Amino acid sequence: MEQIPILKIGDCLLVSIQVDMHDRLAMALQDDLTSKIVATHARGVMIDISALEIVDSFIGRMLNNIAAMSRILDAVTVVVGMQPAVAITLVELGLALTGVKTALNVDKGLELIRRVIDDEEGQVDRREE
């Protein structure tokens, strides 16, 4: 069975979805990703969907779920590279993915994760002082 690769960059995980997502693949990705976050102590997860042309409500919810799961495991999720047509479809479906952070490309996504992590650490530091 095909599998979506999860790459580790520093303390971030990069998931690049290059194939059409079907429901079983999406469920497998959730499993893999959560185990990987725990195994690598990742602080950020970046999901690149720039190659994804079709997104249905199930995949939309999966993105939301992954973000929620990662948050529980103390990792920020950023969805990057969404196509305009996909964005319009999701909005029309009523899925604004309010719990998910977004960025235009991988570069800006990494920057965003870095900023969020720094912010959180800054808060912890201040509280300890």
Next chain:
Amino acid sequence: MKASTTIPQLIDKNQKQLLVDWLDHQAAGSAGGGEEQRGLSQRFIAALKDGLQSGQFTEIGTEAWASTRAILEEVSQEGALRGDTPTQIATFVLSLKLPLFNLLRRDLGKDADKLADEIWNATLILDKLGLYTTEFFQKSREQVILRQQQEMLELSTPVVKLWEGILALPLIGTLDSARTQVVMENLLQEIMTTGADIAIIDITGVPTVDTLVAQHLLKTISAARLMGADCIISGIRPQIAQTMVHLGVELDVVSKATMADAFALALRRLGQSVASPARAGGKPA
């Protein structure tokens, strides 16, 4: 209906006289005239004669009337572009009645039955042609309106690049579903190509903001956010702010009163600033 008539022969014989009479009438009815009108009238009379020779008075959609129709379409289209009223345009055909009736009366003066028949024939066909003119006129007007609507749709949704990473979307006119779609597609495409982080949606030109317009705005903002760009709304006029609150419309986004404020905020978010040369230490040129 096929009917025998002497009108074609009559027109053929008195073509010159008929044209002169008709042009006099047209000149009396409207300011139009000149060489162009003369040529047009002459061609129309010739085409009318050809059409009448076919003997079909009720069906002007047939091949025999094709040239007549073509001339009327030309008249309507020109009139529509000039901004003439339907009355003025239909008068072109209807003003032919009196000269034609006069001609008939002179020719058939004594034969009352025959005269009545021929006048009825002439009325039938001229009325039909007049109505056709009006119909076509309306159609060409509708085409003009349709084209203008499309042009407005394309023109009214420009996406402007204000700065590296900052786009502006000045909205003008009411936002309906069709326009929202165009606006959204344009904006998202532009975000994609320029890689902008912030989009300023300026609604100074939107006359009213009701719940529907607000929903359309929110959709656009959500879609932009999904692409990874933040939106700032600007240009909310005082009256509109009041109406929105009274209606209970909530826009859950950063909004600024003017585009300038929004631009300043956008620059600050990108960690950039604009300073006058004097304050920066240098002397203004």
